[in-house]
Amino acid sequence: MKGLRTQAAVLALLATIAAAPARAATLLIEAIAQEPPNSPEGLPRPTRGMTMDEVQARFGVPQVKMPPVGDPPITRWVYPRYTVYFEGRYVIDTVIHR
Structure with a gap:
């Protein structure tokens, strides 16, 4: 009886751990969707290109x-509310700080 409870507990723990990445991905998608728009009303920031x-x-x-890293060179510029990523001398992405 005790062995069955232990097995059930282990299986429940493994199921919880297996579901964690999916939940984390869902939370990340929700956070991105809530990012302020790149507009005068939102958070103006550099755009691609x-x-x-x-x-x-x-x-x-x-x-x-930050100095360039890798090939092609990727450079980061950190501003108070976001970080800008450049490939060469062009913006490839801007990420808002959380």
Whole structure:
């Protein structure tokens, strides 16, 4: 009897662990959907295709400029509310800080 309860507990634990990645993915999708729009009413931020010069002229000097890494070179600029990712000298993505 005790062995059956232990097996049932282990199976329940394994089922919970197996479901965790799916739940995490759902939470991530929900968080992305709630991201403020890139508009004057939301959080204006750099968009894909802008150059480094355009970003700095419009949004100012970042708090931190990380050096390029990898090939092609990926550079990060950290602003107070988001981080901008560049491939070469062009924006490929902007991620809002949580």
